[in-house]
Amino acid sequence: MKPHPARMGHVPELDTPSSAPPIFQTTAFDIADLQLLSELHQGKASGHIYTRDSNPNHQALADSIAALENAEAGAVFASGMAALAAVSMTLCHSRDRILVARSLYGVTLKLMKRLETRFDVEVVYVDATDPASIKQAVDDRTKFCLIETVSNPLLEVSDIPAIVNALGSVPLVVDSTFTTPELIRPIELGASIVIHSASKYLNGHGDVMLGVAAGDAATMRQVRSTSSVFGQNANPFESWLTQRGLRTLPLRMQHIATTTRRLAKFLTIQRVCRKVYHPSLPDHSTAATATRLLPQGCGGIVSFELNGGGKDRVSSLMRAMPQIPFSATLADARTTVSHPATTSHGFMTRQERAAIGITDEMVRLSVGLESFEQIQSDLQAGFEAIENQ
Numbered sequence: 001m002k003p004h005p006a007r008m009g010h011v012p013e014l015d016t017p018s019s020a021p022p023i024f025q026t027t028a029f030d031i032a033d034l035q036l037l038s039e040l041h042q043g044k045a046s047g048h049i050y051t052r053d054s055n056p057n058h059q060a061l062a063d064s065i066a067a068l069e070n071a072e073a074g075a076v077f078a079s080g081m082a083a084l085a086a087v088s089m090t091l092c093h094s095r096d097r098i099l100v101a102r103s104l105y106g107v108t109l110k111l112m113k114r115l116e117t118r119f120d121v122e123v124v125y126v127d128a129t130d131p132a133s134i135k136q137a138v139d140d141r142t143k144f145c146l147i148e149t150v151s152n153p154l155l156e157v158s159d160i161p162a163i164v165n166a167l168g169s170v171p172l173v174v175d176s177t178f179t180t181p182e183l184i185r186p187i188e189l190g191a192s193i194v195i196h197s198a199s200k201y202l203n204g205h206g207d208v209m210l211g212v213a214a215g216d217a218a219t220m221r222q223v224r225s226t227s228s229v230f231g232q233n234a235n236p237f238e239s240w241l242t243q244r245g246l247r248t249l250p251l252r253m254q255h256i257a258t259t260t261r262r263l264a265k266f267l268t269i270q271r272v273c274r275k276v277y278h279p280s281l282p283d284h285s286t287a288a289t290a291t292r293l294l295p296q297g298c299g300g301i302v303s304f305e306l307n308g309g310g311k312d313r314v315s316s317l318m319r320a321m322p323q324i325p326f327s328a329t330l331a332d333a334r335t336t337v338s339h340p341a342t343t344s345h346g347f348m349t350r351q352e353r354a355a356i357g358i359t360d361e362m363v364r365l366s367v368g369l370e371s372f373e374q375i376q377s378d379l380q381a382g383f384e385a386i387e388n389q
């Protein structure tokens with residue numbers, strides 16, 4: 001009989017394995033018989049059943065993240081938001097109470113608002129730079145506390161050991177997107193779960209949407225189950241790309257951290273800059289915490305405020321620096337700028353932003369892989385262009 005194309009194209013296992021990992025772009029896996037299925041369900045056989053639940057590319061990345069974070073196990077999700085949603089929905093039920101940092105990433109704050117309005121979770125906002133106030137906010141209904149290692153865009157560093165201490169037995173969940181395991185490993189400092197938007201530094205090339213989490217094996221199993229039920233799974237190609245990005249993470253983060261520290265200093269002596277926010281600067285509110293917890297560097301984000309001119313002057317600066325594009329992300333391989341007042345914090349009123357120190361003249365720089373001199377000269381050209389306007 002003529003062979004049917006639906007049955008063609010299967011690649012056999014090879015005696016010469018591919019140097020780079022293959023991509024398992026498959027919905028499901030062929031299972032020899034019901035005996036094997038039962039062994040797979042019980043964890044007695046190794047293998048996968050359905051990609052929404054698990055896939056070799058997700059598994060490889062989850063294991064890599066767990067190893068880098070010094071955690072027992074990891075998990076992979078469709079985005080950083082999916083990771084945050086899956087972890088939150090695993091750790092709390094309706095009528096539970098959770099503590100979350102007031103300065104969280106804007107969309108994470110929206111997620112917390114949804115947990116409150118749709119799922120009846122009591123959300124208490126705390127100051128991540130004030131462990132004593134966190135201690136006061138804990139009670140026996142508190143299921144977890146969510147913070148970020150370094151806040152956006154003011155770059156306030158959280159004192160993780162002090163917060164762990166303040167929380168007692170309440171688990172601390174840390175979004176370490178801005179820092180990566182190259183700069184800080186929250187689990188080693190006592191946190192229970194660490195989360196990343198891998199769309200940022202872990203992948204590092206601006207071409208992926210992915211989230212990861214790592215923690216103890218039992219919790220991660222539950223989190224993966226939540227993710228499967230709510231359909232928050234990633235796709236294998238994104239895990240494969242992120243795995244590829246991870247290979248250069250140490251080199252990228254070292255370069256970025258060093259370049260950013262030098263650029264922060266350069267920004268402080270610019271006439272058009274009123275204020276510069278970076279934890280490596282001695283006048284930053286959390287400089288001492290940064291010295292203690294981030295000895296390898298504080299990451300690649302630095303924010304600065306122009307000395308007047310409002311949004312129009314920020315737009316002029318953007319137009320004057322064509323090599324440093326305005327982009328609504330961070331941690332691209334290229335250096336980019338963003339405008340917190342209209343992007344990450346656009347959901348707040350002007351007054352609310354003013355209360356936390358975010359003005360219309362604030363610019364956030366995400367330092368990429370170019371040389372210090374290249375980025376410095378582009379910034380210089382931009383500043384000179386707007387200086388006399």
Ligand SMILES: *Cc1c(COP(=O)(O)O)cnc(C)c1O
Pocket residue numbers: 079080081082105107108148175177178197198199200209210211
């Ligand atoms: C980008 C980001 C997220 C959300 O991640 P996505 O991959 O965009 O869903 C969460 N937390 C922080 C700190 C981020 O920067």
